[in-house]
């Protein structure tokens with residue numbers, strides 16, 4: 288039995304301590320936002336927040352996470368009530384196949400929590416570990432800009448990097 | 449009495465006068481910034497190559513800043529010092545420097561106005577450059593885009609804040625005799641010696657420094673410090689076991705060597721530059737450095753064989769090591785225990801020099817911040833675990849790595865080191881992109 292704190296709730300999971308967090312989230316907790324891309328920390332599809340910092344859940348055994356605060360994309364809102372960052376992704380239509388998006392949202396979330404008005408350079412720098420195979424990058428950046436508290440953030444600026 | 453006062457006064461006046469003449473040099477006449485057309489294209493190109501081998505940009509280009517416009521803060525034991533603007537901007541750069549002024553700065557460490565420069569600028573090496581190479585470097589810097597950027601003030605502790613005192617340092621450490629090839633060695637070796645000693649200034653980091661910040665000539669290449677990273681020895685005194693030869697060094701210096709891995713930390717910028725330098729020059733550097741490593745040591749060879757073939761050691765009932773093993777198995781093994789199946793991993797971590805270092809800092813820095821390749825580049829990517837692992841977990845991991853992959857005594861307190869490093873900024877540059885061609889041939 289492993290105890291995990293996920294999206295504010297304490298969850299008991301019947302999993303071996305070496306099981307990657309990603310598997311537990313998807314298979315035991317039915318939190319299917321985070322995706323399996325590479326399993327090697329190279330793509331970011333599995334990104335979640337651990338105590339407010341971005342982490343690759345494919346490379347984190349649950350046994351190492353006692354007492355840590357885990358946030359997944361489901362923790363930011365629901366399809367009926369999306370959170371502001373999720374709404375910004377919707378408004379900018381920032382997805383193609385969508386496979387990378389939960390990871391993108393979570394990585395962006397950790398940036399905005401610590402720096403509500405990042406510059407474009409800061410956004411690119413922070414987001415660089417996450418890959419998007421569809422090439423939705425410009426819209427993803429536009430969504431992050433929209434969700435930021437930057438004054439000039441607006442749809443008309445999409446792509447103007 | 450009055451006569452006594454007069455003598456004292458005269459002595460003081462003489463000393464001050466003398467002081468001004470020897471703690472400073474005379475200013476050199478400013479010139480109009482030389483025009484682009486006054487330099488020959490081939491010379492500018494040669495200067496670009498030399499500037500890359502000399503790694504000028506690491507200190508003179510700020511991260512994400514305009515090229516050569518300065519502003520890089522260097523932590524030294526004497527305080528913080530900033531790389532200067534060496535673009536040809538007439539007011540904030542070196543636009544008004546004649547070649548004579550440039551040459552004096554490079555050979556004597558004195559700027560155009562006659563002020564001493566601090567030896568963080570390795571003029572003790574550049575003093576040995578040939579006139580031709582200096583001219584090419586001058587042609588290169590004077591044809592860069594001028595950038596108006598005031599170099600920030602240094603923050604050096606007293607008395608190091610007095611530039612004139614560098615005069616004494618120069619007496620001790622500045623050897624301005626021209627470079628002399630060793631007739632007993634090959635031309636390639638001599639070329640390497642020249643590049644390493646006069647231009648690439650490898651000793652600036654890889655030779656330990658004396659109390660006064662000079663390179664300790666009695667301990668050449670015995671290993672030193674590079675912006676807080678351990679710069680390993682470049683000779684037989686290295687604690688690491690995997691042997692170096694000219695071929696492996698060439699591969700490493702250009703990108704990646706499958707027996708040792710690739711450069712990280714401040715060395716990454718060096719290899720990124722050398723990847724673009726002429727083959728013959730990089731090879732010459734490798735030949736020269738390899739000669740300092742000497743022939744592979746038999747004792748080390750045997751120890752390495754034991755490490756490479758031994759099964760996982762018995763951890764006894766050490767709970768910390770067991771926790772470290774759990775971290776390793778859960779977090780690292782997916783890539784690092786595949787027998788080099790994952791690109792840019794070595795067969796066995798016992799081949800990495802950093803595990804044999806006197807402190808866990810290099811290993812921890814990589815574990816904390818990972819290894820990045822510039823966007824669009826081809827090269828190693830390792831995620832950093834600063835946010836996801838605790839200092840305790842990182843410390844346990846470092847202890848385990850040391851016990852599992854080396855035969856050296858444990859590091860004193862890796863957990864404290866992890867805690868200290870976690871609170872430090874990430875530090876320099878991503879690792880160099882590797883040319884896919886180089887990678888393919890290395891396989």
Ligand code: FES
Nearest residue numbers: 324325326331345
């Ligand atoms: S699945 Fe975790 S980084 Fe790719």
Ligand code: FES
Nearest residue numbers: 383385419420421
């Ligand atoms: S939207 Fe398809 S991978 Fe990013």
